[in-house]
Amino acid sequence: MNLFQFFAQNSGQVAQLTLEHLWMVGISTLLAALIGIPLGILIAHRPLLNRPVLGAANIIQTIPSLALFGFLLPVPWLGDRAERLAILALTLYALLPVIRGTYTGIRGVEPAVVESARGMGMTDSQLLWRVELPLAMSVILSGVRVAVVISVGLATIAAAIGAGGLGELIFRGLAMVNNQLILAGAIPAALLAVLADFSLGWVERRLRPQ
Amino acid sequence: MLAGMHGESRDGPAIEFCGVSYELPSGRRLLSDLNLQVQRGETLVFLGRSGSGKTTTLKMINRLLTPTKGEVCVDGATAAQTDVIRLRRGIGYVIQEIGLLPHFTVERNIGLVPEIEAWPSDKIRARTQELMQIVGLDSQLAARYPHQLSGGQRQRVGVARALAADPAILLMDEPFGALDPLTRDDLQREFLSLQQRLHKTVVFVTHDLNEALRLASRIALMEAGKLITVLSPQAFLRSTDPLAAAYVRAFHTGLDSTANRGSS
Ligand SMILES: Nc1ncnc2c1ncn2[C@@H]1O[C@H](COP(=O)(O)OP(=O)(O)OP(=O)(O)O)[C@@H](O)[C@H]1O
Ligand SMILES: [Mg+2]
Numbered sequence: 001m002n003l004f005q006f007f008a009q010n011s012g013q014v015a016q017l018t019l020e021h022l023w024m025v026g027i028s029t030l031l032a033a034l035i036g037i038p039l040g041i042l043i044a045h046r047p048l049l050n051r052p053v054l055g056a057a058n059i060i061q062t063i064p065s066l067a068l069f070g071f072l073l074p075v076p077w078l079g080d081r082a083e084r085l086a087i088l089a090l091t092l093y094a095l096l097p098v099i100r101g102t103y104t105g106i107r108g109v110e111p112a113v114v115e116s117a118r119g120m121g122m123t124d125s126q127l128l129w130r131v132e133l134p135l136a137m138s139v140i141l142s143g144v145r146v147a148v149v150i151s152v153g154l155a156t157i158a159a160a161i162g163a164g165g166l167g168e169l170i171f172r173g174l175a176m177v178n179n180q181l182i183l184a185g186a187i188p189a190a191l192l193a194v195l196a197d198f199s200l201g202w203v204e205r206r207l208r209p210q
Numbered sequence: 211m212l213a214g215m216h217g218e219s220r221d222g223p224a225i226e227f228c229g230v231s232y233e234l235p236s237g238r239r240l241l242s243d244l245n246l247q248v249q250r251g252e253t254l255v256f257l258g259r260s261g262s263g264k265t266t267t268l269k270m271i272n273r274l275l276t277p278t279k280g281e282v283c284v285d286g287a288t289a290a291q292t293d294v295i296r297l298r299r300g301i302g303y304v305i306q307e308i309g310l311l312p313h314f315t316v317e318r319n320i321g322l323v324p325e326i327e328a329w330p331s332d333k334i335r336a337r338t339q340e341l342m343q344i345v346g347l348d349s350q351l352a353a354r355y356p357h358q359l360s361g362g363q364r365q366r367v368g369v370a371r372a373l374a375a376d377p378a379i380l381l382m383d384e385p386f387g388a389l390d391p392l393t394r395d396d397l398q399r400e401f402l403s404l405q406q407r408l409h410k411t412v413v414f415v416t417h418d419l420n421e422a423l424r425l426a427s428r429i430a431l432m433e434a435g436k437l438i439t440v441l442s443p444q445a446f447l448r449s450t451d452p453l454a455a456a457y458v459r460a461f462h463t464g465l466d467s468t469a470n471r472g473s474s
């Protein structure tokens with residue numbers, strides 16, 4: 001049986017696992033954006049917080065993913081469902097690129113522009129919403145893009161704790177020493193990563209100020 | 211628009227510096243004991259070399275910087291008595307680097323203060339068109355973005371933006387510094403005719419004596435964070451103050467040396 005036949009015969013299962021994969025990546029990216037963008041804004045405005053926050057996000061990033069899944073397993077509510085746990089872990093990994101992208105984007109707004117906006121009498125929130133965020137948006141999005149691409153890859157490992165996703169085919173293939181099964185999980189995962197990278201990159205270019 | 215900001219509503223100086231000093235956290239002094247009054251309707255020009263503290267002084271007025279000692283009063287009110295956002299919306303500000311918002315069109319840049327003051331949009335549009343005409347910008351430029359303009363056009367947008375909400379006070383930090391001499395000459399001439407009509411209180415920064423002589427009611431000469439002297443343009447040319455005299459000498463040198471070369 002070759003790979004095409006496998007996909008043809010198991011299209012329902014592959015689609016199901018792809019959806020699970022997308023869901024884990026999507027929810028975790030959303031959470032990472034909801035936490036990471038405000039944090040990035042905060043440290044861009046409060047330089048003193050910059051090192052501790054980026055430092056903490058950096059440390060999380062260095063924990064091997066299998067170890068992180070393992071650490072979180074005994075946590076009560078989380079450990080109940082593997083997929084919750086996987087989403088939390090992916091969120092934690094996605095934080096660093098999101099925070100750093102936001103920080104870089106906001107700090108990158110030309111000081112003269114910020115000064116004149118302030119001098120015109122903009123309030124802090126007007127400055128944020130009308131000047132800083134629009135001008136930083138493409139850089140923020142590039143951070144999100146990196147986070148998504150990392151998550152698509154990491155989410156395959158979530159299958160090790162039974163969270164589902166395309167990793168399930170890979171792990172099953174590893175256990176059964178079946179290369180086709182491994183590829184059946186790896187190829188859609190790689191395609192997802194490329195697709196996400198490309199489409200977010202496109203949006204990012206559209207948002208980039210001249 | 212802002213009660214109390216307009217010249218006719220009060221007496222006394224428009225802006226007053228009382229013993230103003232400014233120190234960086236490192237302890238470095240950028241301004242030392244500045245005392246000065248800016249009268250309503252005058253054009254006070256700060257003249258001084260690069261790094262003498264002109265921009266720092268200007269930012270004290272709209273409170274982008276706060277004095278570490280002393281007090282700057284605007285319209286007789288101390289910093290503690292004013293809401294900083296209100297204060298800034300009543301003071302037009304043209305910064306050295308222009309600082310137009312790159313993601314706003316010319317029209318939206320000019321209408322910035324009216325927009326954040328929540329004027330109705332048809333009133334903003336009418337005001338924007340009026341201002342573009344006042345500062346000599348072709349109305350076709352309204353939909354362009356700042357990066358699509360020449361340096362001179364950008365400066366005009368900067369001036370129009372500062373005038374938008376009809377502020378009684380205008381702060382202009384080397385607004386014509388980066389322009390070629392002919393465009394600068396145009397803008398200076400337009401500034402003078404505008405000022406004759408509008409009678410704003412203008413605080414203008416330059417390092418160019420020619421510009422100071424041409425535009426100023428009074429020239430405030432600065433050096434190393436200190437106010438050296440305040441003189442009318444006529445008095446400045448005759449001044450025996452060594453620094454003022456040095457400026458005047460440097461001003462004449464170019465003309466003289468050219469003239470001498472021509473005659474020999
Ligand atoms: N935030 C800051 N941190 C450190 N030094 C500063 C800061 N702001 C200004 N300075 C220093 O303060 C001095 C005065 O600066 P200021 O910008 O007021 O000069 P200026 O007269 O406007 O000069 P220019 O004509 O070049 O614009 C300069 O020596 C400058 O390097
Ligand atoms: Mg300056």
